[in-house]
Ligand SMILES: [Zn+2]
């Protein structure tokens with residue numbers, strides 16, 4: 001068996017529910033035949049990281065190193081790994097394992113994020129019981145199938161947000177076959193939304209950005225939006241009625257706002273939830289029979305979609321707007337994300353040797 005370079009991995013872990021993390025180290029699981037060890041250069045901060053360590057999605061397994069927008073270099077690989085070499089620049093997203101077998105009902109349909117054996121990048125356990133630890137650290141060991149080469153056209157520091165936020169917005173756009181002639185709305189212009197504008201626009205759609213921050217208008221237009229609706233302005237919201245074929249909800253809008261969103265849809269339109277809003281939704285059936293609007297959710301994308309996301313972003317020059325923080329300022333970065341002040345994604349950087 002191949003030994004990795006790291007017998008101990010140092011990172012920043014949450015020890016109690018909240019947004020504070022502290023230095024901590026753990027002994028990585030043995031480097032399996034199909035595993036790679038990655039020395040991390042950049043790690044994006046995703047909203048899911050905060051939901052997890054705050055305990056908003058249930059009690060996390062502690063200590064927990066979160067972070068699932070990982071970019072770094074391969075420094076070791078198992079004997080069975082083909083197609084990746086030491087020194088390759090690679091990314092890891094929200095998932096680090098699925099069986100990917102033809103006999104698997106979900107994997108065979110390209111739905112590997114729903115594989116019964118799937119392992120999330122953190123706050124989850126491998127089949128051997130070992131806890132998966134994420135990217136706010138110096139290194140990580142993951143399955144080679146979930147290690148993606150970063151195309152040369154993408155600046156490495158711009159790659160982390162594509163690994164989760166990017167694929168999360170692009171996957172349902174592919175599923176809904178977004179194309180020229182579609183009238184796409186994006187609500188919530190943050191980490192997900194500012195990428196969603198770029199992907200939808202590159203697919204040829206007419207894109208309307210919805211935000212309660214009118215000062216984001218110019219930036220949205222520069223990213224490719226064709227129209228902007230200030231949701232704090234009733235008149236503008238009224239003007240958006242029945243204007244959309246698709247609406248991607250990237251904000252943590254309270255569940256009751258969905259009753260308003262339905263009114264923005266053309267007959268037969270589709271609303272897709274990308275974020276996980278707190279609270280329960282309540283609708284009357286007639287809102288759907290009357291509008292023929294459909295409502296669906298989307299998790300992250302699988303192996304194939306992640307590859308497509310990276311290639312499409314490289315081809316169309318899609319890149320996140322980021323704020324950079326040295327890894328040892330992770331607590332400052334988390335506080336800034338938590339307060340909603342980040343424009344639009346935080347990326348942590350490890351020191352170079
Ligand atoms: Zn994420």
Ligand SMILES: [Zn+2]
Nearest residue numbers: 099104107115
């Ligand atoms: Zn499977």
